[in-house]
Amino acid sequence: MNSERSLSELTTALDEANYLVDDGLSMALYLATKLRQPLLLEGEPGVGKTTAAKALSEALGAPLIRLQCYEGISAAEALYEWNYPRQMLAIRLAEANEGIISSADLFTSEYLLDRPLLKAIRQATEAPAVLLIDEIDRSDDEFEALLLEFLGEASITVPELGTFVTSHPPIVILTSNRSRELHDALKRRCYYHWIEYPSVERAAEIVRRRVPGASTSLVDSATAFVSSARALDLDKPPGLAEAIDWVSALDALGVSKLERNVAQATIGSIAKTPDDVDTVRLSLVDQVASS
Numbered sequence: 001m002n003s004e005r006s007l008s009e010l011t012t013a014l015d016e017a018n019y020l021v022d023d024g025l026s027m028a029l030y031l032a033t034k035l036r037q038p039l040l041l042e043g044e045p046g047v048g049k050t051t052a053a054k055a056l057s058e059a060l061g062a063p064l065i066r067l068q069c070y071e072g073i074s075a076a077e078a079l080y081e082w083n084y085p086r087q088m089l090a091i092r093l094a095e096a097n098e099g100i101i102s103s104a105d106l107f108t109s110e111y112l113l114d115r116p117l118l119k120a121i122r123q124a125t126e127a128p129a130v131l132l133i134d135e136i137d138r139s140d141d142e143f144e145a146l147l148l149e150f151l152g153e154a155s156i157t158v159p160e161l162g163t164f165v166t167s168h169p170p171i172v173i174l175t176s177n178r179s180r181e182l183h184d185a186l187k188r189r190c191y192y193h194w195i196e197y198p199s200v201e202r203a204a205e206i207v208r209r210r211v212p213g214a215s216t217s218l219v220d221s222a223t224a225f226v227s228s229a230r231a232l233d234l235d236k237p238p239g240l241a242e243a244i245d246w247v248s249a250l251d252a253l254g255v256s257k258l259e260r261n262v263a264q265a266t267i268g269s270i271a272k273t274p275d276d277v278d279t280v281r282l283s284l285v286d287q288v289a290s291s
Contacts, residue, residue, distance in 0.1 A: 005060075007026065007027065010026065010033065011026045014026070014055050014056070014059045017058040017059045018055070018209045019052065019055030020198075024193060025052065028191060029056055031191055033056070036169040036170075037190065037191050038189055039172065039174070039191050039192075039193065040174045040186075040187065040192050041173060041175045041193055042175070042176045042193075043195035043196065044239055045177050045236070045241075046238065046240050046242055047195045047196070047197055047198075047239050048195060048206075048240055049175040049177075050132065052173065053130055053134075053175070054132070056130055056171065057130040061127075062127060062128065062130045062171065064129065065116050065119055065130070067116040067132065068134050069134060069137075069138045070135075072140070073139050074143075077115055078115055078117050078146065078147075079115055079118055079150075079156055080112055080117075080118045080156070081115065082107065082112065083111045086111055087106045090111075112158065116131065116133075117147075118156050118164065120172075121155065121156055121164050121165070121170070122164060122166070128168040128169060128170050129170045130173065131170040131171065133172065133173070133174045133175070135175055136175065136176050137177055137178060137179045137182060144185075144186050145185075147186065148186065151172065153165075154166060197227070197240070203227060203243060204219050206240060206244075207219050207222070207240075207244055207247050211244060211248050211251055213251055214247050214250070215256040215257065217256065218250055218251065218255060218257055221288075222247050222250065222258050223243050223247070225258065225263075225288065226243040226246065228283070234279060236273060236276060242269060246270050248269075249266045250266060260284055260288045263288050264281055264284055
């Protein structure tokens with residue numbers, strides 16, 4: 001892996017990974033690789049935050065380690081935990097052989113299970129991994145506090161073994177949909193970037209790359225409609241991910257242009273609540289030609 005790329009080289013590599021970036025996002029990802037400062041990406045759902053980490057991993061040829069956050073996530077699931085079944089087996093074997101085993105014998109690296117954060121620190125290769133901490137806003141305050149040592153010092157302390165550090169810190173990408181406000185202590189440890197919805201033209205170019213078999217007419221009209229739908233009074237406005245899903249569904253049906261009947265039949269790709277389905281269908285009647 002070559003993480004020592006110039007800004008232009010990284011932008012080109014991301015383009016080759018079919019991830020188009022504007023100047024701001026390109027700079028944010030470049031600094032994440034150059035400075036090894038964690039990068040916090042925020043934006044509306046579906047703008048490509050998670051995909052940014054995946055594309056960076058591909059562009060750099062680095063392994064991707066992913067931690068999906070959720071309410072109630074614990075340290076054992078994110079940092080490390082002890083292999084209790086193996087420890088119990090070791091105790092029973094010692095008893096069977098009339099031997100003695102101490103707690104110091106049980107709490108060694110042999111019995112330590114790496115979870116995503118410790119795995120990223122203990123990466124065996126000489127090249128760093130890309131660590132994706134996805135949807136950090138879904139976790140709680142206590143979990144944020146657990147991350148501070150890792151984000152600030154690229155280290156993890158295991159009381160029984162000491163502090164794990166690395167000469168090859170991972171490239172850390174955190175994503176948030178702003179379902180809640182993150183604490184200042186976490187933000188201060190990160191470089192911050194807000195990802196905007198792409199323009200209609202850029203969205204169409206991205207969709208064309210993700211659904212290469214779709215016709216130009218279908219891609220252009222579908223992405224334009226999704227963009228306009230965000231101005232509607234929707235519970236969950238569709239993002240770029242929904243535009244890709246919709247064009248994929250239409251292309252799978254052999255559709256070459258956006259027509260009202262088939263568009264309404266596949267509305268579940270972009271509308272995710274009953275009220276949104278009704279609102280989007282009414283908009284389709286006004287904007288899309290009937291078949």
